[in-house]
Each structure stands twice: as C-alpha cells, then as structure tokens.
Amino acid sequence: MTPTRDEFYNALIERHGAENQKKFDGATVAICGLGGLGSNIAICLARAGVGKLILIDFDKVDISNLHRQQYKADQVGMPKPEALSNNLKEINPYITIETHNVKVTEENVIELTKDADIVCEAFDKAENKAMLVNAILENAPEKYILSSSGMAGFGSANLIKTKKISKRFFLSGDSVSDVNDGIGLLSSRVMVCAAHEAHMALRILMGEATV
Amino acid sequence: MVKINGEEYQYDNKQLTAVLEELNYDQTRIAVEINEEIVPKVCYDATVLKDGDIVEVVSFVGGG
Secondary structure: OOOOHHHHHHHHHHHHOHHHHHHHHOOEEEEEOOOHHHHHHHHHHHHHOOOEEEEEOOOEOOHHHOOOOOOOHHHOOOEHHHHHHHHHHHHOOOOEEEEEOOOOOOOOHHHHOOOOOEEEEOOOOHHHHHHHHHHHHHHOOOOEEEEEOOOOEOOOHHHOEEEEEEOOEEEEEOOOOOHHHOOOEOHHHHHHHHHHHHHHHHHHHOOOOOO | OEEEOOEEEOOOOOEHHHHHHHOOOOHHHEEEEEOOEEOOHHHOOOOEOOOOOEEEEEEOOOOO
C-alpha cells in the first residue's frame, strides 16, 4: 500500500533530520540530460525527497541505454523525460516533476532552468557539457552548476572524485576517461559518478558547499 | 608568472586564446575561469593574462 504524504515525509525526516528535509523539500534541481548520469542523479534526489525536479532530454529510451540508465525494457521507445518521471513517481509519489522533451541549447537553457537552485549537467558529449557549464556560469551566476567529466571505461571507481572549481561550480569524475577512446561505459562506474553529483547537490542544499 | 591548473607558466601579458592554443586545448570543450570568475567564450581573444592570475581550464571528455 502506498504510504500517505505524511508517512512518506516522516520516514525521510527520521533519516535526514527535519531541518535538512525542509531544505530538500523546498529545493528545485534541474537535470540536463537523462542518460546514465541524469537518470541515476534523478533517482538519488527523488529518494532523498528533493521537492521538485526539472527533467530535460530530447531523446527516447533505446535498447542500448538499458545497461546503465534507469529505464525498463518495456519503456524502450518512450521519451526519456516521461519514462523517468513515471519511474520516479513510483519511488516517490509526492515529488513535483517538470519535464521538457527538448534539446538544450545556448538559446533555451536559461529559460528551461530558471526555477532551479542547482543545475546538474548530465550530458554525454563533451561539447554539450562545456556549452551548459559556460551558459550557466555566464548567465545565471546565482545558481550552482554541477558537472561530470570522465567516467567511461572499467578503471577503478576510486579515481572518481568531486572537485570544487569555484564558488558555485563543482566537477565530478576522473577528468580523463573519454568514451570516445572506445573504452565503453559500465553501469557501476557511471553510477558512482552520478552519485557524486547527486551527493554534492544534497550537500549544497544542506548548506555544505564544500568537498 | 601565471598559474594554470596549478602549474606555473611565464604567460604574463599573453592573450588567453594564444595560451589555450599553445597548450592544445579544444576551445569547444572547455570552460575557463580566471581568479574564480568565468571568462565568456566571446572574451577569450580580448583577455590578456597578468602576473598572479590563477587560471582554471576545465576540459571536458565524453561519456554520461
């Protein structure tokens, strides 16, 4: 039986404390890209009780995504924002989710993320990562931007770290493992990196903007 | 002397674009901060490094 809203939040308060839970509940986080990074980040944040997520991706679920992204076999062909939103609501029925089935560009990124306290970059391509980080730092300096670079391959998970680049810019990953070097992407290593980004988001919301 | 990603270089009075080219950065895959302030891409040509500048060049790789 699905717990009531009160039951659900009381259980979260028991784990996180009332003060932290209030901060999570009042927060809005935008996730740009809903692949291996974004779908895992979203699940961490939904489970923690972040009040609102803005999910943005232009793509549909593909069979090649299932090895590392939080979709199910029967969701192949669905738009990723819709599929992920459904999965998140099964985990946390009381979360507010805004979905955008569009490609993020320099032109639309500020409008798409305008309500977010934190923007999580979760793209696949290096050029798109750079575009988003530059756009937020240049045009929305009041927001936090969390980004990931270097989580491909089968190397040690311990090489993945989060660095604070500047006051509101954090970077997770090993900085070097490029998927374009033909080294593949393994669910566990991508998930470690996604968890770094999600964990940093939650720490920032708790007022601990340090690594 | 300027510091780029923690290493010291004699790039005083040198244009940022020239420095990025010399260090082989792909300008489509980077974000540059000088003294913790973002440098907009359109300003790379007009930005000249000065003694004591702390430069961070974040170079992104693919995968996500």
